[in-house]
Amino acid sequence: MRTNAGGIAAAVIALFLGLxxxxxxxxxxxxxxxxxxxxxxxxxxxxxxxxxxxxxLREEIFDLRLRVESAQDAxxxxxxxxxxxxxxxxxxxxxxxxxxxxxxxxxxxxEGAFDERALSDLVNELRNAGAEAISVNxxxxxxxxxxxxxxxxxxxxxRSLRGPWMIRAIGSPEVIYVAMTRTGGIIGQxxxxxxxxxxxxxxxxxxxxxxxxxxxx
Amino acid sequence: MGAVSVEQKRRLQRQLVLLVPALLFGxxxxxxxxxxxxxxxxxxxxxAPLTDAASALQNEQNGLKAQLxxxxxxxxxxxxxxxxxxxxxxxxxxxxxxxxxxxxxxxxTGDGVVVQLDDSHATGVASKDLDKSICxxxxxxxxxxxxxxxxxxxxxVNDERIVNSSSVYCVGSTIMVNGTLMSPPFSVxxxxxxxxxLAAYDDPTQLSDIKQRRDVQGLxxxxxxxxxxxxxxxxxxxxxxxxxxx
Numbered sequence: 264m265r266t267n268a269g270g271i272a273a274a275v276i277a278l279f280l281g282l283x284x285x286x287x288x289x290x291x292x293x294x295x296x297x298x299x300x301x302x303x304x305x306x307x308x309x310x311x312x313x314x315x316x317x318x319x320l321r322e323e324i325f326d327l328r329l330r331v332e333s334a335q336d337a338x339x340x341x342x343x344x345x346x347x348x349x350x351x352x353x354x355x356x357x358x359x360x361x362x363x364x365x366x367x368x369x370x371x372x373x374e375g376a377f378d379e380r381a382l383s384d385l386v387n388e389l390r391n392a393g394a395e396a397i398s399v400n401x402x403x404x405x406x407x408x409x410x411x412x413x414x415x416x417x418x419x420x421x422r423s424l425r426g427p428w429m430i431r432a433i434g435s436p437e438v439i440y441v442a443m444t445r446t447g448g449i450i451g452q453x454x455x456x457x458x459x460x461x462x463x464x465x466x467x468x469x470x471x472x473x474x475x476x477x478x479x480x
Numbered sequence: 481m482g483a484v485s486v487e488q489k490r491r492l493q494r495q496l497v498l499l500v501p502a503l504l505f506g507x508x509x510x511x512x513x514x515x516x517x518x519x520x521x522x523x524x525x526x527x528a529p530l531t532d533a534a535s536a537l538q539n540e541q542n543g544l545k546a547q548l549x550x551x552x553x554x555x556x557x558x559x560x561x562x563x564x565x566x567x568x569x570x571x572x573x574x575x576x577x578x579x580x581x582x583x584x585x586x587x588x589t590g591d592g593v594v595v596q597l598d599d600s601h602a603t604g605v606a607s608k609d610l611d612k613s614i615c616x617x618x619x620x621x622x623x624x625x626x627x628x629x630x631x632x633x634x635x636x637v638n639d640e641r642i643v644n645s646s647s648v649y650c651v652g653s654t655i656m657v658n659g660t661l662m663s664p665p666f667s668v669x670x671x672x673x674x675x676x677x678l679a680a681y682d683d684p685t686q687l688s689d690i691k692q693r694r695d696v697q698g699l700x701x702x703x704x705x706x707x708x709x710x711x712x713x714x715x716x717x718x719x720x721x722x723x724x725x726x
Contacts, residue, residue, distance in 0.1 A: 269494045276501040280508070298531040298654065298661075305652030306530035309661070312649065313537035316659035316716075320544040323717040327551040334558045344562040347555070348572040353725045355579035358644055358718050363726040380622065387621050391647035395723040406584065406644035409628035412685075433723040471726065 319393075357396060360405040360475040364396040368433040368470050369440050371450070375460030377426060379410040379417045381453060385430060386410075388449045392442035394432035398472045400424045405475040420476070436466035538661050545715040552585070584643040584714040588634040590671040591707045593678060595623050597690075598665035598700030605697050613697040615664045617650035619690055620657070623668050624648075626687060630680030632672035634711040638662050639669075641714040658716045665700065669709045678703065 298306065334347045356362035371385065386404055389397055397404040402419050413423040432439055443450050443464050450462050559576070562569050580586055597620070600613035624642055627635045635642040640657040649656040654663065670677055680686060681703040693699040 269497060273497050273501070276498065276505065280501055280505055298534055299527060301527070301531075301652040301654060303526040303530060305654070306527065306534060308651045309654060309656075310530060310533050310537060312651070312656065313534060313541065313659065313661075317537060317541050317544055319717045319719050320541065320548060323719065324544060324547050324551060327548065327555065331551060331555050331558065334555060334562075338558060338562055343566060343569055344559050345569060345572065348559055348562075348569065348576060351555075351559075351576055352572065352579065354718060354720050355576065355583055357720050357723045357725050359579055359583045360644060361579065361582075364723040365726050366722040366724050368722065380618070383621055383625050384618060387617075387647050390645055391649050393719065395645070395720050406582070406642075407628045407632070409625045411629060435722060472723075 360396065360403050363403075363472060363474045364433055365469065365471045366395070366433040367436050367466075367468050368394070368396075368431065369436055369443065370432075370465055370467050370470070371430040371443065372427060372463045373430070373460060374427040376457055377417065377428065377453075377460055379412050381457070382417050382419075382428070382430075383410040385449060385453075388442065389430070389432045389434075389439065392434065392439040394434040394439060396433040396472050398431045400429055401473060403473050403475045422476075431467070431470050431472060433470055433472060436468075440464060440466050534661070541659065548717065549713070549715045583718075584634065584641045587713045588671055588711045589708055590633065591674055591705075592632070592669070592671040592709050593674060593681070593703055594706045594709065595627075595668040595670065595681070596665060596700060596702045596704075597623065597668065600693075600698035600700065602698030609697055612693045613699060614653070615655070615666060615699070617648040617655050620648045620655070620666060620668070622687055622690065626680050627668070627670040627672070627677065629686070630670075630672060630677035632670045632677065634671040636669045636711040638666055639712055641712055643714045643716075645716075645719060646714075658714070669706075669711050671709055671711055674705050678705065 298309075301309070330347055330350070334344045337344050337347065353362070357364050382399065386397055386399075386408075399417075399419050402422065402424065404419065408420050411418045411421070416423040416425045417428070418424065442448065445451075450464060453460070453462055559569075559573055562573075581588075597615050599615055602613070605613045620637060624635055624637070637648070637657045640646070640660050640662075642657075646658050649659075654661055655666075656662070684691075687701075690699065690701050694701040
């Protein structure tokens with residue numbers, strides 16, 4: 264009888280414990296992504312990123328308004344819109360990597376072990392920092408470029424590239440450099456993961472990137 | 481003497497039975513309490529204005545993107561009208577339309593696959609594995625990478641078109657694509673050759689990390705054939721300021 268009473272007490276406690284464990288897990292499971300759950304520091308980064316994006320949008324809207332006006336004027340004066348067309352064409356050629364591009368930016372040299380997923384992450388990070396054109400070794404990265412593993416190499420669009428890898432990106436050298444090398448940034452993470460690999464990031468005043476090798480796929 | 485010692489032993493056993501759960505109980509209560517109290521101070525003071533600011537900026541961005549789309553359409557119209565006038569202008573216009581489609585500045589509808597990615601809804605995922613049970617920005621970049629590898633023509637993540645400047649950005653647990661805030665579930669719409677796309681996603685060497693987390697932690701990951709998928713045009717900035725064509 265006595266042991267029974269002890270068993271009941273233990274059962275009650277076990278029940279309580281189970282309940283508590285369950286609520287603990289539940290509160291992690293409903294881990295909602297709503298902004299309310301973010302830390303103030305994450306939110307600050309988000310706000311900064313959003314306002315940067317909006318500024319870029321405003322600049323492009325301002326630019327496009329002028330172009331619409333001058334195109335309208337050109338049509339009205341009978342000159343046609345060839346110059347606007349040319350301008351649009353060159354912009355689109357750079358944007359789609361159909362033309363070779365030059366300009367300032369940064370380069371990242373990678374000597375040692377590295378893989379295709381990390382390269383894809385690096386390209387993503389460069390784009391996020393506002394890179395306008397990117398190349399890996401002598402290959403331009405295009406809108407549909409993909410990265411796959413290759414024997415002791417990394418393949419970009421199915422073409423195998425051996426290390427050391429040189430990644431070049433055209434854009435604001437200062438902005439991209441800081442984005443890459445900041446504390447906790449992607450290069451810092453790489454240096455922890457690929458401890459024996461050397462990563463050198465430098466600002467470049469003039470880069471020449473080739474056009475996309477595979478035209479219209 | 482012997483009877484007393486047996487009685488003592490029993491009492492000790494009973495006390496021990498209660499001690500362990502009591503200890504655990506105390507630990508759990510304190511853990512629960514601590515996670516709640518850590519959240520409060522800073523979070524309550526700064527989060528409300530910061531979340532308001534983020535929402536306001538996101539709303540503003542939607543408006544700016546709509547303006548940009550509108551201006552692009554107006555410029556197109558002016559040029560198309562001019563393009564009907566001379567042969568050179570017409571040729572130029574054809575080339576522009578071709579590049580616009582390639583850049584992702586036009587809507588697309590076609591057959592392909594839809595990839596769904598969601599946080600795990602399984603209960604009882606060990607807290608050390610919690611990280612594996614939720615979606616990360618790298619999962620999305622991997623899924624998009626596989627789409628291009630499978631020969632995709634057009635890709636969108638939750639209606640944000642993937643173009644040459646697109647990035648998936650992650651802050652805390654919020655994900656941004658093309659600068660737009662989003663949260664799971666993610667739907668990746670891929671227009672392209674269905675069999676080649678399915679083969680790319682089925683390839684065991686591709687997305688092995690995601691597939692393992694689906695099987696072990698219950699991460700939501702499905703790929704299905706779909707027809708007449710709509711992929712919207714890119715509505716963000718082209719942002720070409722430093723690069724000059726050669």
